Amino acid sequence: MTERLVLHEYSASGNCYKVRLTAALVGKPLDRREYDIMKGETQTPDFLANVNSNGRIPVLQVGDRFIPESNAAAYYVAEGSNLVPTDPFDHADMLRWMFWEQYNHEPNIATLRFWMRYVGPDGLNDLQRAQMPGKRQAGNAALRLMDEHLRQREWFVGKSISIADVCLFAYSHVAGDAEFNLASYPAVTAWLERIKGHPHYIAMTA
């Protein structure tokens, strides 16, 4: 695969970091184009018509075609590498954690982080404020489920790192930004350190 890959992104987003970290781990070059979501740069007519009609980043550009959705973009970048298991059960189990991340983890931990760190308390409306305790509880339930799973294993699927780990790492390692107490989840903390110790690891700010 030699086509040029361009990541359309907002670099502070953990969803965008998933794709960058995947590319680093598999050694693929990735061009980057930054949009300021706080200024509505992914809601312009040009972006909606030509990049993603859903108005969200990240979007991975492959030649002149586009793949929205962070976990699908990470999959594309990793395809054919050892980050994607070939055994059918392990492969489905990897997707299971990636779908779980989008349903049970990201809407709670990432959304709280965004509300608390980027929008700020004064920018939230009443409905958002009313949802915070539920998202706090669901975010802790997600971290607890991860912690229980990781007590018996080093990686989410099989015996080596996969993109399930990468996709779950993105918002787990910054959960403290949303005042989740990672020290309460020692197996998660140890797993975060294992990923940071990967020889090709790059930080979110890189």
Place this chain on the structure above:
Amino acid sequence: MTERLVLHEYSASGNCYKVRLTAALVGKPLDRREYDIMKGETQTPDFLANVNSNGRIPVLQVGDRFIPESNAAAYYVAEGSNLVPTDPFDHADMLRWMFWEQYNHEPNIATLRFWMRYVGPDGLNDLQRAQMPGKRQAGNAALRLMDEHLRQREWFVGKSISIADVCLFAYSHVAGDAEFNLASYPAVTAWLERIKGHPHYIAMTA
């Protein structure tokens, strides 16, 4: 693949139907085990310890192993069939729609359907009631995005049906249960009919 597949499910759930419909389309036998989620049957110590620690259905049992998450289970059932494109871009594009379904479609359309049809207005708490207008708006945005996509094509990805279509069909075809007006989305309506016309199609109540 000759291992026995057992679907742990609540048959009124569109998420469970995704797996049954996939199995029907590819001609794989699927044993079924029913749980009444309204009676808490997926929250028992036995279910949490032995089937899914997340307390949700569907879960696909493969021999003595388990795959939670509807879209991952559908993928496992379809793997190797023509419901899973082999071209890397089309494959990632299929996953893109499946992740989008879990993030932008299911939490709005399926949740409203569950609240309105299964919990009922008297059973909802204030926070759920307050979230309904936002979910209505986001559900219509999801249907509109699907409609725009389908104006130019027959299937979500490439030139034939894939599990992206199956996973999006599950809650789209019953969106009327949550008082979404499908007649406003003619390309979606035509696509629903195409799926119902598949020679191996089974209804949700089958």
